[in-house]
Amino acid sequence: QVQLVQSGAEVKKPGASVMVSCKASGSTFTDYGVSWVRQAPGQGLEWMGWISADNGDTKFAQKLQGRVTMTTDTSTSTAYMELRSLRSDDTAVYYCARDLGVTALSDWGQGTLVTVSS
Amino acid sequence: DIQMTQSPSTLSASVGDRVTITCRASQSISSWLAWHQQKPGKAPKLLIYKASSLESGVPSRFSGSGFGTEFTLTINSLQPDDFATYYCQQYNSYPYTFGQGTKLEIK
Numbered sequence: 711q712v713q714l715v716q717s718g719a720e721v722k723k724p725g726a727s728v729m730v731s732c733k734a735s736g737s738t739f740t741d742y743g744v745s746w747v748r749q750a751p752g753q754g755l756e757w758m759g760w761i762s763a764d765n766g767d768t769k770f771a772q773k774l775q776g777r778v779t780m781t782t783d784t785s786t787s788t789a790y791m792e793l794r795s796l797r798s799d800d801t802a803v804y805y806c807a808r809d810l811g812v813t814a815l816s817d818w819g820q821g822t823l824v825t826v827s828s
Numbered sequence: 829d830i831q832m833t834q835s836p837s838t839l840s841a842s843v844g845d846r847v848t849i850t851c852r853a854s855q856s857i858s859s860w861l862a863w864h865q866q867k868p869g870k871a872p873k874l875l876i877y878k879a880s881s882l883e884s885g886v887p888s889r890f891s892g893s894g895f896g897t898e899f900t901l902t903i904n905s906l907q908p909d910d911f912a913t914y915y916c917q918q919y920n921s922y923p924y925t926f927g928q929g930t931k932l933e934i935k
Contacts, residue, residue: 754926754927755872755929756926757917757925757926760922772829805872807872811919812877813878813881814877814917815862815917817881820871
């Protein structure tokens with residue numbers, strides 16, 4: 711079955727950058743896209759963006775444009791999300807999810823807690 | 829951006845009850861609507877996609893319906909494992925957007 715395994719928790723200072731990885735197994739990586747979703751403490755889900763694992767096309771939430779980069783490494787079936795110029799309100803659990811289009815976000819990583827604190 | 833509004837925000841129910849959660853989109857999203865279940869400290873789990881298609885492995889007591897701007901998630905004969913938070917999500921167009929969530933509590 712499909713499994714998405716994310717990198718471990720991070721603590722960063724305001725203004726720093728963070729990169730979260732998401733390694734996929736159990737299916738052909740280039741057959742789908744990867745969406746990234748975050749959840750601030752006690753809050754709901756916020757979609758951040760999407761990347762095609764096939765050709766690298768991306769879509770981003772407008773509020774994150776210019777601060778976020780999403781990439782993939784097809785040789786290792788890994789997706790990456792980098793968020794720059796971190797602020798305290800970027801503190802959240804970050805999830806990757808397999809995005810199959812028709813079947814929506816069908817499989818989720820376990821989540822990565824990113825804490826931004828001085 | 830398409831706004832997704834869920835109701836109610838909190839729902840109290842008992843084991844065995846039938847419950848319905850509603851999700852409204854600010855514009856038509858055809859059938860591009862998913863429902864996710866999330867338990868505390870866990871990642872969301874896809875239950876329903878394309879408004880009414882049951883994800884593989886999800887119990888048949890879960891069902892979804894709707895088209896355009898109005899959608900519902902129904903859970904028949906609530907089980908103890910169903911007490912969680914439920915989110916609708918549109919994937920008709922970018923940016924994808926989620927409802928604010930409905931917390932299903934034990935009465």
